[in-house]
Amino acid sequence: MDQTTPATAILGIGTAVPAYPLKQSEVVLRLTQALERYPDSARWAKRLFKQCGVETRYTCEPGLLGPVSSCRYLPDTEPGLIPTTAERMALYKKESVPLARQAAGQALADSGLSVSDITHLITVSCTGQFLPGLDASLVKELGLSREISRIPLQFIGCAAGLRAVCLAREIADSAPQANVLIVSVELCTLHIQPSGDKEALFGASFFGDGASACVIGRTGKSRQGIFGLGNHRSVLIPEAAEEMTWEVGNFGFDLYLSPAIPKLITNRIPQEIGKLLDGERLPGLWAIHPGGKGIVDAVEQVYGLTEEQTAPSRQVLRDFGNLSSATILFVLQQMRTQLRTAGADAADGIALAFGPGLTAELIRFTYIPVGAAQEKTADAAV
Numbered sequence: 001m002d003q004t005t006p007a008t009a010i011l012g013i014g015t016a017v018p019a020y021p022l023k024q025s026e027v028v029l030r031l032t033q034a035l036e037r038y039p040d041s042a043r044w045a046k047r048l049f050k051q052c053g054v055e056t057r058y059t060c061e062p063g064l065l066g067p068v069s070s071c072r073y074l075p076d077t078e079p080g081l082i083p084t085t086a087e088r089m090a091l092y093k094k095e096s097v098p099l100a101r102q103a104a105g106q107a108l109a110d111s112g113l114s115v116s117d118i119t120h121l122i123t124v125s126c127t128g129q130f131l132p133g134l135d136a137s138l139v140k141e142l143g144l145s146r147e148i149s150r151i152p153l154q155f156i157g158c159a160a161g162l163r164a165v166c167l168a169r170e171i172a173d174s175a176p177q178a179n180v181l182i183v184s185v186e187l188c189t190l191h192i193q194p195s196g197d198k199e200a201l202f203g204a205s206f207f208g209d210g211a212s213a214c215v216i217g218r219t220g221k222s223r224q225g226i227f228g229l230g231n232h233r234s235v236l237i238p239e240a241a242e243e244m245t246w247e248v249g250n251f252g253f254d255l256y257l258s259p260a261i262p263k264l265i266t267n268r269i270p271q272e273i274g275k276l277l278d279g280e281r282l283p284g285l286w287a288i289h290p291g292g293k294g295i296v297d298a299v300e301q302v303y304g305l306t307e308e309q310t311a312p313s314r315q316v317l318r319d320f321g322n323l324s325s326a327t328i329l330f331v332l333q334q335m336r337t338q339l340r341t342a343g344a345d346a347a348d349g350i351a352l353a354f355g356p357g358l359t360a361e362l363i364r365f366t367y368i369p370v371g372a373a374q375e376k377t378a379d380a381a382v
Contacts, residue, residue, distance in 0.1 A: 007228040008172040009219045010165070010369065011113065011179075013333045014106025015323065016130050017058040017210040017320065018100050020065055022189070031201075041075070041196040049205050053293035053314065057208030057321035060095040060188040082251045088190045088348060092128030099211040100134060100185040101141045103326075107181065107213035108142075108319050111333055117179045118215070119170055120149045122164045124184035124325045125244065126157050126260040127191065127253065138183060151327075157246055158291050159355030160184070161212070161325035166232040166363055168216040179217035186324040187208065191252035199332035203255040206292060208321030212329035219368070225340050227332060227349075230364030233276045237268045240358035261291075261358070262298035271359060273350065278361050285339075285349025285367060286310065287331045290317035312338065328353050 001251065022245045032376060035042040059065075063083075064073055072081050100123075121137040135150040151167070153160050161184045168180035173253065188207035193200040243258035277283075288299050290313045300310050312335040320330060330350060339347070347367045354360055 002180055004014045006382070007219045007369055008169050009229055010214050010227045010332065011217055011219070012107045012109070012111025012215040013329055013336065014103040014108070014110060014213045015210065015326075016102035016106070016150055016212075017208075018060040018095065018286050020059045020062055020209070021065065022059050024056065025050055029152045030068050031074065033068045034076060035196050037076065041201070044198060045201050051293070052206045053290070053296075053317045055318050057189070057206075058210060060099070060187050060209050061091060064189060066106050071152050072256070073192045073194055075194055075196040078333060082194055085248065085250055085252055087328045088252050089128055089130065092148070092187050092190055093130045093347070095139060096125070096128060096134060096185045096187060096211075097137045099209075100138060100213070101147065103185070103211040103213040104138060104142055104181060104183045108183060111215035113179055114171045116248055118144055118148065118181045119178045120151065120168070120180040120308070122151045122153060122168060122180060124153045124156075124164050124182065125186060126155045126160060126324055127186045127188055129154060129281045134183070134185065136223070145183075152194045155246070156325070157355030157359070158289060158324045158327065159242070159321070159353040159357075159359045160360045160373035162289070162353040162361040162363060163234065163329070164325075165214070165216065165351075166234065166361060167272045169232065169363070171227045172217050176218055179215060183213045183214055184211060184326040184329065186326045188322070188324055191255065193252065193254070198353075199256060202257060202323050206321050208250040208323055210320055210326050210330070211321040212323070212326040212333075214329055225336070226368050227336065228366040228368050230366065231276060232361070232363035233272060234356075234362075235272050235360050237360060238266060240264055243358050244294055244354075244356045246356055257292070257307070258366045259359040261354070262294040264358060265295060266302055266356065269299070269352070272360055273361060276350070276364065283350050283364070284309070285335065285350035286313075286349050287335055287349060287365075288313040288326050289329065289331065289353035290314065291354055293317065294336065299352070336367070340370070343369075345369055
């Protein structure tokens with residue numbers, strides 16, 4: 001890349017969570033009470049919820065916090081009382097737009113751009129659908145141009161947030177005047193199933209609700225303390241289509257996560273990262289989507305990463321849980337905060353996320369510190 005050419009970068013980031021916290025210790029107590037007739041499941045749930053790396057999550061559904069005897073999402077709920085998919089989608093429609101608007105507003109403010117500067121809007125979600133969709137709602141709520149290019153990425157799963165970043169980078173690289181607003185909102189807790197089965201309890205143990213947003217465009221001379229974006233790669237891991245599935249059921253969406261996923265990542269991802277790096281040394285920054293504690297553990301083990309390198313991912317998992325597609329921007333925001341606070345120098349990094357398929361999304365990035373010269377900024381995302 002010519003050193004006089006501004007790099008494409010994440011210019012601003014915003015995040016938002018609903019008003020209702022789910023403390024993991026309190027959830028375990030409630031779940032144990034609901035499973036009192038099934039002691040084996042109760043013991044398994046206690047161990048699972050304690051070891052999954054989550055301390056707090058957030059939900060948009062206050063009904064999850066009600067008395068155990070009347071909560072419609074807990075095991076042993078009578079079939080006629082379980083929230084239907086239609087009920088869950090009605091709540092998604094009500095709660096998703098305000099949360100998305102909040103995250104988007106923060107990202108715009110952080111970027112220093114106005115709504116009139118935004119040329120493209122990418123909306124991302126896999127936990128709910130309605131039409132006119134989230135994209136149309138945000139055009140109205142944010143005052144975006146009615147002629148803005150809208151790109152919805154729906155029902156792709158956890159990797160979709162990073163897929164949107166990669167797509168936005170392509171847009172900004174091909175159109176120097178483009179500024180792309182990405183907004184992801186996921187209300188995962190709407191799909192908690194009233195079951196004591198291990199698969200249902202596993203999914204219920206670490207997913208949370210939240211929204212994230214970012215603005216991607218050219219850096220310009222004054223853009224500092226941001227992430228320049230480099231090459232990216234998207235790949236389907238062979239023979240893994242059934243290891244992570246997400247299907248629409250009568251009582252919300254039904255999730256299946258295979259216990260083999262961390263091993264698949266351990267076996268397959270190094271060659272994909274090798275292709276992305278193309279012979280260059282491993283970066284120092286790692287933004288790993290915490291799809292679960294086991295995934296972060298797997299990447300850490302393969303590359304011999306330090307606790308400091310995986311800290312942003314583990315902290316997001318601890319404080320917010322897995323927010324599906326919205327999570328990767330939470331991780332990048334946490335990483336940026338730590339780098340700015342430490343007064344860190346420029347550093348190369350890699351972001352990676354996984355979703356149904358089994359899909360892997362990878363992108364290189366460079367932290368451009370405050371005080372970086374324009375020549376370094378321009379060359380950061382080569």
